Amino acid sequence: MQSELRILAVRGIAEVYPGDDLTEVLLSALREQGQGLESGDILVVTQKIVSKAEGRLVDPQTVEPSAFARQIAVTGRKDAQHQEVVLRESKRIVRMANGVLITETHHGFICANSGVDESNVAGEGMLCLLPEDPDGSAARLRTGIHAHTGIAPAVIISDTFGRPWREGQVNVAIGVAGIEPLQDYAGVDDPYGYTMHASLIAVADELAAAAELVMGKIDKVPVAIIRGYAYQPSETATAARLLRDPKFDLFR
Amino acid sequence: MQSELRILAVRGIAEVYPGDDLTEVLLSALREQGQGLESGDILVVTQKIVSKAEGRLVDPQTVEPSAFARQIAVTGRKDAQHQEVVLRESKRIVRMANGVLITETHHGFICANSGVDESNVAGEGMLCLLPEDPDGSAARLRTGIHAHTGIAPAVIISDTFGRPWREGQVNVAIGVAGIEPLQDYAGVDDPYGYTMHASLIAVADELAAAAELVMGKIDKVPVAIIRGYAYQPSETATAARLLRDPKFDLFR
Numbered sequence: 001m002q003s004e005l006r007i008l009a010v011r012g013i014a015e016v017y018p019g020d021d022l023t024e025v026l027l028s029a030l031r032e033q034g035q036g037l038e039s040g041d042i043l044v045v046t047q048k049i050v051s052k053a054e055g056r057l058v059d060p061q062t063v064e065p066s067a068f069a070r071q072i073a074v075t076g077r078k079d080a081q082h083q084e085v086v087l088r089e090s091k092r093i094v095r096m097a098n099g100v101l102i103t104e105t106h107h108g109f110i111c112a113n114s115g116v117d118e119s120n121v122a123g124e125g126m127l128c129l130l131p132e133d134p135d136g137s138a139a140r141l142r143t144g145i146h147a148h149t150g151i152a153p154a155v156i157i158s159d160t161f162g163r164p165w166r167e168g169q170v171n172v173a174i175g176v177a178g179i180e181p182l183q184d185y186a187g188v189d190d191p192y193g194y195t196m197h198a199s200l201i202a203v204a205d206e207l208a209a210a211a212e213l214v215m216g217k218i219d220k221v222p223v224a225i226i227r228g229y230a231y232q233p234s235e236t237a238t239a240a241r242l243l244r245d246p247k248f249d250l251f252r
Numbered sequence: 253m254q255s256e257l258r259i260l261a262v263r264g265i266a267e268v269y270p271g272d273d274l275t276e277v278l279l280s281a282l283r284e285q286g287q288g289l290e291s292g293d294i295l296v297v298t299q300k301i302v303s304k305a306e307g308r309l310v311d312p313q314t315v316e317p318s319a320f321a322r323q324i325a326v327t328g329r330k331d332a333q334h335q336e337v338v339l340r341e342s343k344r345i346v347r348m349a350n351g352v353l354i355t356e357t358h359h360g361f362i363c364a365n366s367g368v369d370e371s372n373v374a375g376e377g378m379l380c381l382l383p384e385d386p387d388g389s390a391a392r393l394r395t396g397i398h399a400h401t402g403i404a405p406a407v408i409i410s411d412t413f414g415r416p417w418r419e420g421q422v423n424v425a426i427g428v429a430g431i432e433p434l435q436d437y438a439g440v441d442d443p444y445g446y447t448m449h450a451s452l453i454a455v456a457d458e459l460a461a462a463a464e465l466v467m468g469k470i471d472k473v474p475v476a477i478i479r480g481y482a483y484q485p486s487e488t489a490t491a492a493r494l495l496r497d498p499k500f501d502l503f504r
Contacts, residue, residue: 003260003261003263003466004258004259004260004261004466005258005259005462005465005466006256006257006258006259007256007257007258007259007462008255008256009255009256011255095502095503097502098500098502100502102502110416110417160451160453163415163416163454164362164415164416164496164501164502164503165362165495165496165501165503165504166424166454166457166494166495166496167434167452167454167493167494167495167496168433168434168435168452168453168454168455168457168494169451169452169453169454170453170454170457170458170461171458172418181420182419182420183420199412199421200419200420200421201412201420201421201422201464202415202418202419202420202421202422203420203465205418205420205422205461206422206423206461206462206464206465207465209422209457209458209461209462210257210259210458210461210462210465212453212458213257213455213458213459213462213481214255214256214257229465241419242418242419242420243417243418243419244416244417244418244419248350249416249417250347250349250350250352250354250416251347251416251417251503252417
């Protein structure tokens with residue numbers, strides 16, 4: 001393991017609009033900040049700017065709510081058109097109570113409201129959806145940065161999810177490129193000779209959580225660089241590795 | 253928010269035995285490493301060395317398993333005495349299937365096997381329990397360090413927990429001292445003038461997760477210093493703040 005790890009906020013990222021090239025946006029912010037990228041860097045990028053660049057914005061006024069959306073809007077005291085957008089992003093409702101809607105997204109993430117969010121979105125009342133393919137988004141950013149700088153950082157797309165049992169939300173990884181999201185210690189001897197049989201660490205989630213500490217919610221820092229973490233490189237790993245097989249999940 | 257945050261591994265911490273003074277152990281490791289503490293530092297300390305120092309070790313051979321412990325040992329193909337120790341640390345079984353036992357501890361944490369763990373424990377077959385009062389453990393360490401150095405760091409006691417739906421474990425906070433574990437953005441305007449109504453961030457869990465990245469499982473780095481994070485100080489906050497009120501929890 002590393003002796004020291006640094007987490008750097010990337011400031012000066014301007015408002016992102018549909019069609020913007022995130023690679024350009026990011027590299028320009030880094031140039032202005034006088035911050036270069038180094039080999040081995042990990043970029044953690046909040047979902048919100050990825051979704052904006054990819055045009056994953058919906059005006060709920062343009063959406064016709066289904067009967068079910070109207071129903072749950074009444075029960076949960078929410079807006080029916082907003083609920084319809086959430087339902088369209090879901091493949092399954094996991095829990096619905098107390099005005100809270102926990103869904104499984106088409107990607108397989110389980111979170112509140114399918115990750116549909118209205119905060120930090122420019123444009124009155126616009127809703128922001130999760131990227132359609134966050135791993136693809138991460139890979140494109142990685143490839144773009146490599147083409148411009150010769151450095152291919154690991155990229156993690158993050159979002160802020162709630163958890164059962166624990167208050168507060170934490171950042172987790174919803175897309176990865178160039179990095180194995182799980183670190184497997186199974187079968188490795190610990191320093192006492194005991195073979196660990198259940199030590200699989202979700203390092204991509206821990207990296208996303210660490211990055212949130214320099215991002216905040218109200219400071220418009222949508223990107224962080226994590227430097228000094230010797231991650232396990234992978235050209236094929238996806239965030240789907242972080243989804244538990246329903247067969248082994250006791251909380252579906 | 254910070255522009256840069258650093259996470260420093262504290263190396264050279266020797267094996268900890270029941271009755272050891274953790275303050276002495278930690279300060280001596282820092283001295284050897286030539287590493288001083290600074291005002292505003294956060295110490296993240298793994299539960300394991302806290303439990304060892306506090307003598308929270310049990311030899312399962314000395315424990316008489318109940319009929320129920322014998323039953324679940326058969327079903328889950330586990331050791332009955334080990335299961336008995338787990339049951340004694342539980343106030344409720346949350347799920348029991350596939351050889352997995354998810355319990356609620358006496359503190360209110362929901363995790364596998366009540367946090368009872370056999371890895372990284374010196375002494376063949378000894379089991380390590382969670383500290384009885386992790387907030388108290390954190391507070392004693394904070395007070396001890398303050399007495400010796402004049403600096404009162406925030407202290408987080410961490411453990412590695414699994415999560416529903418997501419593969420892999422992550423570090424979370426099970427005890428805190430000097431730091432408010434939740435950062436509340438409710439009612440704060442985001443940069444677009446939208447008032448965020450559900451943005452409570454579990455920063456203590458994110459700090460614990462970040463620290464894990466320099467700890468690893470097999471490197472005997474049980475303590476990390478996080479420097480440069482402007483946490484919200486609190487002399488009264490406890491990790492109980494991180495436990496969701498059962499009334500609002502949909503996954504009990």
